[in-house]
Amino acid sequence: MSFASLGLSEHLLSSLDQLGYQTPTPIQQKAVPVVLQGRDVVAAAQTGSGKTAGFGLPILQRISQQPAKGYRPVRALVLVPTRELAAQVAEALNHYAAQLPERLKIEAVFGGVSINPQMMALRGGCDVLVATPGRLLDLLENNATDLRGVDSLVLDEADRMLDLGFADELGWILEELPAKRQTLLFSATFPEAVLKLTEQLLDNPVHIEVKTESTVAELVEQRAIEVDRTNRTMLLRHLIDQENWSRVLVFVASRRGANNVAMKLAKYGIRAVALHGELTQDARTKALAEFKKKKFQVLVATDLASRGIDIAQLPCVVNYDLPRSPADYVHRIGRTARAGESGLAISFIDHESDAHFKLIEKRSRQTLSREQIAGFERSPEPPAELEKPKGPVKGKRKSKKDKLREAAARQQK
Structure with a gap:
């Protein structure tokens, strides 16, 4: 046609x-x-x-x-x-x-x-x-x-x-x-x-082509790597060195995390820049433009970059932190393998995020084999603080905005 x-x-x-x-x-x-x-x-x-x-x-x-x-x-x-x-x-x-x-x-x-x-x-x-x-x-x-x-x-x-x-x-x-x-x-x-x-x-x-469940691009190779939370930055640096990606988009959960990871990578000589909502619009525009032009090898971003952003020939996306919503996982990894190209999506799975990644797998109707990288193996036992009674599964907790809306609705009644 x-x-x-x-x-x-x-x-x-x-x-x-x-x-x-x-x-x-x-x-x-x-x-x-x-x-x-x-x-x-x-x-x-x-x-x-x-x-x-x-x-x-x-x-x-x-x-x-x-x-x-x-x-x-x-x-x-x-x-x-x-x-x-x-x-x-x-x-x-x-x-x-x-x-x-x-x-x-x-x-x-x-x-x-x-x-x-x-x-x-x-x-x-x-x-x-x-x-x-x-x-x-x-x-x-x-x-x-x-x-x-x-x-x-x-x-x-x-x-x-x-x-x-x-x-x-x-x-x-x-x-x-x-x-x-x-x-x-x-x-x-x-x-x-x-x-x-x-x-x-x-x-x-x-x-x-309406789908009520999240789906993932067929051309995206997905990997789930188990690692301790404290070793994620070192593992990320190791993968960047070993895989020699021309560019990689790294997703983190917070603005502070974006700044910290970008700063640590820069100390190792890796050209990295942060992208998040606390930056001025000029800084955001410049960071994204320079990453697209390959002036930076790594863009460390919050979910600000997960929706609709088109970065041509992006070989890899890394979920340093998992997204809160399983649907956002689809949008994140969709930054690679665009326009018929192939791509790689890697998710770091620490003990704290085990249950949430299982939810993501369930919603996207898939099960990924877990792998470990030599020298960065995850500890066999979870940290002691995880033995405490667990709250709601990450991604299911009500946000502050949700709670305010519910309170307002109760007052109207």
Whole structure:
């Protein structure tokens, strides 16, 4: 199947040709014609499968068929969970639209930077707005944009956009949108609870490759290495030296952990940089850009980097700390083995994380053989503090935000 067979215009086909796109991916084959028809869509596909083009190409075509004259009302709104993903999606859409006869105005807005340049950029409106929810609400409060003309709403990384962390913000944004619109949900994972929420948001949607359980990319080789918690950094250094990876993305649980691991690796002469939410947006953008350009061999990141970030030809991902959510495991390891390439995902399993890794295996319907590396073998017995009565399994504990929401709900009753 070719892109031409999907019903795309010659101008979009020209852009795709210049970008080197040859054959549509399965999600693009199924999503593009349906989105062109104006249908609501719930689309699930593995990370790196081309979901941005799956919704972006047909939206750009529909807008270009009726270009705005003068002021440009926002015709398409794409909501994303992170600043990095907002910038990446807007960049991709601009590439797709490069050969259209009528230039479309595509803007990305997100927090962490001054709002004034974004307000200036939105003067005269824009055709497509890619936004994180918090900054979009700031712009609406300042009357810097108007959503009454939105024809298409996209929730990229939809499972994250529909969780409790974004619930209030998303609700306020939906109130600003026309009731009659096209709504598109795209993600790699759709837990059952999220699928139930889609019934309230969408009108007779087309479901494309929807999976209610987390799945993993077939081209990712997964390894589970048992190691004591105190030896993880030394093991990471050993693997980097032995495997000679050109680049490796290391996931940790906290901002402090990202700084510590990056600092320790740098002391050993390994070019490493940290990426987390406490950095300024300029620092975050620079760290990610320089890692993509191979100026750093190791990017030590929190889950800020687990969603949607596209790093071409990334050979390896390491879970130094396991993710809290089993679904996030899928998103993390999906940073490698993208666009048909192979990749490696390694998880460090200490005594403290044994039970949680078993939960991840259960949710992803797989069992990985455990291995140990000579010189870094895990102690046969767990630390003494683990013999104390255990609390909830990691990943199941209620967050502080969850507890505050429950308390607020009780007061309303």
